Amino acid sequence: MAVTPVSEPSTRAASSGAAPWHARHAVWQLGFRPFYLLAAVFAAISIPLWLASYAGLLTGGPQVGLGWHMHEMVFGFALAVVVGFLYTAGRNWTGLPTPHGALLMALAGLWLAGRVAMLCGPGFVAALLEWLFVPLAAWPLYRVLRRSGNTRNLFLVGLLALLALANGLFHAAVLGWLPLSLFVPVQAAIFIIVLIESVIGARVIPMFTRNGAPGSTPVASPKRALAAVACMAAAAIAWLAGAPAWLTAPLAICAAGASLANLLAWQPQRTMRVPLLWILHLSYAWIGVGFALLALASLDLLPASAAFHALTVGSMAGLIIGMMTRTTLGHTGRPLKAGRAEAAMYWLIQLGALARLLAAIGPASLVPPFLLAAGLCWTLAFILYALVYAPYLWRARVDGREG
Numbered sequence: 001m002a003v004t005p006v007s008e009p010s011t012r013a014a015s016s017g018a019a020p021w022h023a024r025h026a027v028w029q030l031g032f033r034p035f036y037l038l039a040a041v042f043a044a045i046s047i048p049l050w051l052a053s054y055a056g057l058l059t060g061g062p063q064v065g066l067g068w069h070m071h072e073m074v075f076g077f078a079l080a081v082v083v084g085f086l087y088t089a090g091r092n093w094t095g096l097p098t099p100h101g102a103l104l105m106a107l108a109g110l111w112l113a114g115r116v117a118m119l120c121g122p123g124f125v126a127a128l129l130e131w132l133f134v135p136l137a138a139w140p141l142y143r144v145l146r147r148s149g150n151t152r153n154l155f156l157v158g159l160l161a162l163l164a165l166a167n168g169l170f171h172a173a174v175l176g177w178l179p180l181s182l183f184v185p186v187q188a189a190i191f192i193i194v195l196i197e198s199v200i201g202a203r204v205i206p207m208f209t210r211n212g213a214p215g216s217t218p219v220a221s222p223k224r225a226l227a228a229v230a231c232m233a234a235a236a237i238a239w240l241a242g243a244p245a246w247l248t249a250p251l252a253i254c255a256a257g258a259s260l261a262n263l264l265a266w267q268p269q270r271t272m273r274v275p276l277l278w279i280l281h282l283s284y285a286w287i288g289v290g291f292a293l294l295a296l297a298s299l300d301l302l303p304a305s306a307a308f309h310a311l312t313v314g315s316m317a318g319l320i321i322g323m324m325t326r327t328t329l330g331h332t333g334r335p336l337k338a339g340r341a342e343a344a345m346y347w348l349i350q351l352g353a354l355a356r357l358l359a360a361i362g363p364a365s366l367v368p369p370f371l372l373a374a375g376l377c378w379t380l381a382f383i384l385y386a387l388v389y390a391p392y393l394w395r396a397r398v399d400g401r402e403g
Contacts, residue, residue: 023101026396030403031087031098032331033393034108036324039080040389042115043382046072051375055368063121067174070186073312075134075167076115078193081320083107083137086156088327089200090141091403094148099140107137127171134164156199162192184240187308191236194287194311197319198229198259205280206266208326212277212336216270224265228258235291245298252295260288275338276326279346283318286310286353306360313374314353321349321381325389332392333399341388345381352377 018024027033046069053064087098099107114130138160145154170185172178202225206218235251237243263284271277290311296302325342329335338346352374359370397403 020394023105027394028102028104029100029396030091030331031100031104032084032324032327034104035080035084035087035111036328037386037390037393038108038112039077039084039320040324040382040386042072042080043077044379044386046077047375047378051371054371062119064119067182068118070182071170072115072118074186074189074193075130075163075170076111076118078312078316078320079134079163080111081324082160082193082196083111085200085323085327086141086160088331090144090153093153094144094150096144096148098144099137103140107133110136122174124175127175131164131167131171134160134167138164156196159192159196163189166192187304188236188240190308190311190316191232191240193316194290195229195232195236197284197315198232198287199225201280201284201319202228202262205284208280209266209271209277212274213267213270216267218266218270221262221265224258224262228255228262231255231258232287232291235294239294239298245300248298249295252291252298256288256291256295259291260285263288275343275346276322276336279318279322279350282350283315283322286314286318290315303360306357309356309360310353313356313378314350317378318346318349318353321345321385324385328389328392331397331403332395333397333401334392341384345384348377348381348384352381 018026020027027037049058049062049064050069052058053069058064087104090096090098110129110133114133117126117129120126138157141160142154142157145151145157166185166189169178169180169188170182173180173182173185202220202222206220209216209218231251231254235248235255238248238251263281266281268278268281268285271281290307293302293307293310294304297304297307325338325345326336329337355370355374355377359367359374362370
């Protein structure tokens with residue numbers, strides 16, 4: 001549907017000079033601004049914390065065990081970016097305002113409080129505080145989509161509801177209310193976010209490629225995209241349900257093949273000279289790699305960690321850094337062009353994904369150096385994003401428009 005720009009010159013003028021704690025400051029004008037910034041800073045801090053804990057360097061301090069690490073990378077870091085992206089995309093889809101000003105400030109504060117609660121350790125109040133973010137963030141998006149009649153994207157609210165359910169199951173398991181492995185709700189959440197990536201990616205990556213790669217003719221097939229999502233969902237359900245390998249492995253192979261067939265139709269070879277594009281193609285390719293590794297894991301040929309880190313570090317973080325840079329540039333009125341800083345971020349994430357995969361499948365003696373290399377690449381990538389992009393996110397659009 002056509003998007004009608006909303007013009008509010010008085011709001012824009014106030015946001016340019018308002019104090020950061022004021023709802024009219026530029027950072028509170030659209031969802032990507034606070035959530036991308038918070039997510040990047042959190043990403044740069046959380047992995048060094050986890051590695052320090054893993055190495056035994058943290059004793060008696062914050063609760064940063066394996067459960068914390070798994071939870072916070074998915075329900076903390078990734079969900080902040082998902083919510084920021086959906087608020088920004090939702091306004092484009094509907095032409096209606098998504099949370100901004102005081103409401104956006106409150107939601108960002110709730111997300112931050114959840115991160116503090118998770119560091120303070122288990123407890124019902126901490127769990128409830130942390131859990132509330134997803135349903136409270138999903139509700140305004142639902143209202144905007146319903147009000148505009150944009151039923152095509154309502155399924156995304158349903159996926160956010162499933163993420164809230166998975167988060168609730170995680171906390172119930174931590175509190176001893178459910179005899180459930182912590183891996184199950186976290187892995188379920190990873191699959192859900194991968195489904196979101198696949199759906200959004202199938203919509204935008206061919207369009208971005210056609211517009212940004214001269215001579216490209218990517219083919220976007222809704223039927224093929226739907227088949228890929230269906231295969232991924234079936235493989236995910238089989239894995240989570242503990243189905244036998246004779247069922248899970250073929251489903252995972254189908255998911256891998258379907259996602260890679262999508263990618264090949266989008267002509268990734270045409271994007272090699274355009275960093276803003278090849279990062280999206282290469283990161284999407286990790287979805288296929290992740291499901292192929294999941295098939296091997298179901299056959300006990302590889303650890304499951306290899307598959308899930310391919311899906312999280314390679315695909316999720318790669319698409320996140322690609323979309324964070326692209327969204328920030330476009331929605332702050334800057335040219336959609338990547339420079340050396342962006343290329344460095346992209347390569348660091350991809351090298352980190354490769355190192356993390358090698359840590360999962362390599363000999364035990366090489367696990368520590370590969371983990372350190374992966375953590376260093378990840379941390380440097382998000383520090384670089386925060387340093388370069390914080391001024392863009394903090395200040396009003398350079399073209400004077402709203403957002």
